[in-house]
């Protein structure tokens with residue numbers, strides 16, 4: 370196994386990694402750090418959770434510290450572009466942590482917060498600037514910053530930046546950065562638009578591909594409940610009464626949907642917070658900090674707000690709504706499989722969402738095991754979409770003889786002990802009844818042939 374010390378990193382950086390508790394580099398770190406240290410451009414196909422931040426942050430820190438040079442006022446030496454503020458904050462935190470033993474300054478700028486402090490930081494000049502595209506251009510247009518001294522440019526989550534409509538901003542920014550520079554581009558996927566960007570912006574890049582979508586998917590134990598939309602709430606409450614759900618990220622498609630889920634949970638006596646675009650930055654940061662500390666243990670998020678959320682130890686991701694963009698499903702469930710850990714992801718799929726489920730299974734090349742509805746819910750109504758057999762044809766077109774979760778890695782289908790919900794509160798009878806052991810740990814989704 371490769372050791373960080375074999376990658377050519379300096380003692381202060383190795384010390385910071387030890388302090389972070391990192392014992393060995395992840396695959397993208399092993400592959401990316403040496404060429405980036407040598408000054409090469411890099412195109413990395415990797416998603417959040419693979420350790421890609423350190424893969425670019427460590428060599429950048431080392432290269433900048435090798436040339437001790439104070440940044441001139443209103444300039445930065447390295448620029449990292451991120452699609453969201455949460456991700457930008459986390460990247461900046463990582464630079465600070467990994468660079469704790471170095472004399473380099475890091476600043477982060479993004480919209481939604483007062484600009485004054487950001488201007489003051491830039492006025493002094495910074496070594497590393499992490500930014501979202503909109504606020505960065507704002508600062509440039511108002512002459513608080515020039516990109517003329519940028520030596521290293523990182524485009525992180527490039528696919529997401531394009532999804533969020535930052536292509537024009539991105540093109541403007543890249544034009545302002547000197548041609549003579551090192552460029553690193555990271556993207557979870559490589560659609561044509563990104564390939565073109567890479568061709569335009571990178572010079573003879575090293576290409577590193579780790580964890581294609583399906584790999585992350587395979588690390589997560591998945592299940593899908595086929596359930597009418599109006600019963601999702603009861604199912605969610607029932608699941609969350611189980612103490613095994615220690616840190617749970619619930620995804621909804623819309624901001625209103627997220628607020629509604631939080632209200633329902635609160636009515637059912639379960640504390641939860643929402644995080645989405647209508648929340649102010651301080652509100653989002655408070656919600657995230659609380660979630661990291663385990664209070665509340667349930668965070669309800671929309672896709673964009675959740676982008677870049679880096680919270681270790683998420684026990685379950687629940688897709689209350691299925692995303693209509695199948696890649697979002699992969700990003701969502703990746704939240705429960707950080708840095709090699711395995712996690713559990715459950716999806717609620719109504720009749721109307723069946724096409725989304727099909728798209729997800731096509732993208733990930735996995736059949737997501739159908740989780741049988743708990744008795745209390747199954748009895749309510751058996752619409753066609755809820756019939757697990759029809760919904761889950763076996764490999765030869767025959768229905769599976771066992772419920773999908775019974776192919777569990779360790780345990781056959783069995784019932785979890787006391788899935789709390791035995792008696793729902795406020796006259797809400799147990800939505801879940803006894804739940805299968807799957808919900809605590811189960812088989813990975815089967816790969817399609």
Ligand code: AMP
Pocket residue numbers: 390391392393394395398416417418419420421422423679681707708
């Ligand atoms: P990233 O893909 O950069 O968002 O990183 C995902 C998570 O993995 C973060 O919580 C990092 O702190 C953590 N991480 C990154 N590299 C390592 C490593 N070599 N060993 C252990 N954890 C790591």
